Amino acid sequence: MTFSQKVSAAVRAKKSPVVVGIDPRFALIPESLRAGVVEGDWQGMARVYQDFSCKILDIVAPYAPCVKPQLAFFEMLGPHGMFALANVIEHARSLNLVVILDGKRNDIGSTAEGYAAAYLGERSPWRGDALTINPYLGDDSLAPFVKTAEDCGAGIFVLVKTSNPGGGMLQDLEANGKTIYQHSADWVESAAAKFANLRGDQYGAVGAVVGATYPEQLAHLRTRMPHAWILVPGFGAQGGGVKDVLPAFDDQGLGALINNSRGIIFSYIRPEMKERYSENEWEAAVEDAARTMRELFIDVVK
């Protein structure tokens, strides 16, 4: 099964385009899970991250087809954090969640092959279904990721237009009549279309990251990349709303995955949730947030 077929089936089965970002931060995790562990105790913190993340996965699994562990937060704990990450990935796969690893990796030649094998390969020790990739190093750096993804039924999401205010420094510069992010987008579409046509699919194995915080560009990029799944960060805490991201979907409600991290996994910290749930009801608050987000998109997926 291709990555696109896997994602389409998961989105349809749950009638939900929701991606839950797994971004553990020690100070925000419920105190009951942190008991006896202090910052700097990497092994203890890694256990806390793993317990917290796996509980989140159990809670959100009915509402979200995909989860997106943010590698940086696990790397902050050193090697112990990486064991926790491996266990979180394994738990997500056991729940049939599509695992998008947010590592924003890239390098050249055999090193790019190394990253691709590390996170997407069939024999990977911590295999994801997809990996986020940075395009600055150019097409020959992207090729090994495309090959591994296509060979292994995995996907990649190439950074095109990121959600942060400073993303325009290079991405918005205009060269040869189009912006740098349009150059990235055209590469994505070309790679995606080639594989999609080969397999008779609507979408390829190469997708794009486009932030919800730039709704006009998002609408434009949907049209510009008809064969690419778009992973949309920036929804919720960063300011993107439902109407901002609707243009990212095709008429079947496919083609876009909407990520929310803090708004779901740390929902119990939001003032309006604190009114409704006590501290030890944090799991109910997470479920409420995941269910509510799915409901926002319930009419989108056909």
Place this chain on the structure above:
Amino acid sequence: MTFSQKVSAAVRAKKSPVVVGIDPRFALIPESLRAGVVEGDWQGMARVYQDFSCKILDIVAPYAPCVKPQLAFFEMLGPHGMFALANVIEHARSLNLVVILDGKRNDIGSTAEGYAAAYLGERSPWRGDALTINPYLGDDSLAPFVKTAEDCGAGIFVLVKTSNPGGGMLQDLEANGKTIYQHSADWVESAAAKFANLRGDQYGAVGAVVGATYPEQLAHLRTRMPHAWILVPGFGAQGGGVKDVLPAFDDQGLGALINNSRGIIFSYIRPEMKERYSENEWEAAVEDAARTMRELFIDVVK
């Protein structure tokens, strides 16, 4: 001590601008170190990578002020590989080698802070002296790395013009009268100059990656970024020679660090070395290659 002061002192002490890239690949490691371990035995392979890398560090320490572990190859082995990486970093630090972590990381906001803390922070569980960074996400993604580096006596090397043939896809595009890599370079110079001026140093904490395979651009970028250390990959196996990289140095022989990975750590595989060293003399071949590379630059460092 600032990163620049640390690097300058190390380069002068060893009269060498050599960086040895630590890029372990299982099939190329001497058989004697691989005995009893097969591919896919991640724990066994991690032990092999650690033993091999630490031996390399011991051998090259007299000739090279810096080493550059390539994170991808350790990540390929999963969490066990990351423990090996941590031990390699610790061993390099115990030998007073400047450790440049080649991770080409980046992300936005608090995630960028996470990566910076993970690899450069004072309380990092696997602390390097510097980290390579990708600029595609723009200035606000770079800022947390700059801050952590400056606060912790560490450095960052931002990808400007990479050594691979396809690097030009985005980097060579021209916008507002300059190429994308020149835009990146100007950001690097601005950040580097600010800190250098503040500290009364010649160089700042922000450096650049510029490939030896583009000697004209390298010479140009030396002039364009007078306050930035330049990390130069692509020497040796990728085709760059001594005369290609000489323009990267200032008149004191500082300002440039020349990386060689395969050409040193797997030197015993090169045909001309095979004539001189038997398989069990691989350590002598590595020492020969490191010494020879240092000698190529012996008149450069004043």
